Amino acid sequence: MKKVIFFAAVIAWSLSALAHVSSRLGVDVMEAFPYVMVLHAGLFMLLIPLIVMLKKNPEIEKYEQQSWNEKMRNPFRFWEIALANCPLAIKILAGICFLYATITMATGMTDRNLPVVTFFSGMWMAFYAIILAISYPFRPKEVL
Numbered sequence: 001m002k003k004v005i006f007f008a009a010v011i012a013w014s015l016s017a018l019a020h021v022s023s024r025l026g027v028d029v030m031e032a033f034p035y036v037m038v039l040h041a042g043l044f045m046l047l048i049p050l051i052v053m054l055k056k057n058p059e060i061e062k063y064e065q066q067s068w069n070e071k072m073r074n075p076f077r078f079w080e081i082a083l084a085n086c087p088l089a090i091k092i093l094a095g096i097c098f099l100y101a102t103i104t105m106a107t108g109m110t111d112r113n114l115p116v117v118t119f120f121s122g123m124w125m126a127f128y129a130i131i132l133a134i135s136y137p138f139r140p141k142e143v144l
Helices: 002-024 034-055 058-064 068-073 077-082 088-110 116-134
Strands: none
Touching: 002 034, 002 116, 034 058, 034 116, 058 077, 088 116
């Protein structure tokens, strides 16, 4: 299941990046591909099974059972567990996409001429990158 989520997220991230670049280049993506907003639904189609999968992780179960004070001693522990198998390059991609989406959202709130697809596709890229980072299905090779 993890591989299905991962590869679906890779495809969806690629489509959202293509939509974003196209809209930044002046292409009316809504006219050229009217079903581009289906990428919204794709987020939920991938997030729901990903959350179910994460809930079954014994380390996350153990983390969730901790008290609030214990969780605050290491606030990033959840992300350490969720991204345990993810390579650094994909973590960096997810971080850059999240930062870029934040900047795009901030400028989109003030720039009324920014196309809707540009605004949403920046967020799609961030969420799909986070999904593919969490669902990375391959284990790192052990070094001899």
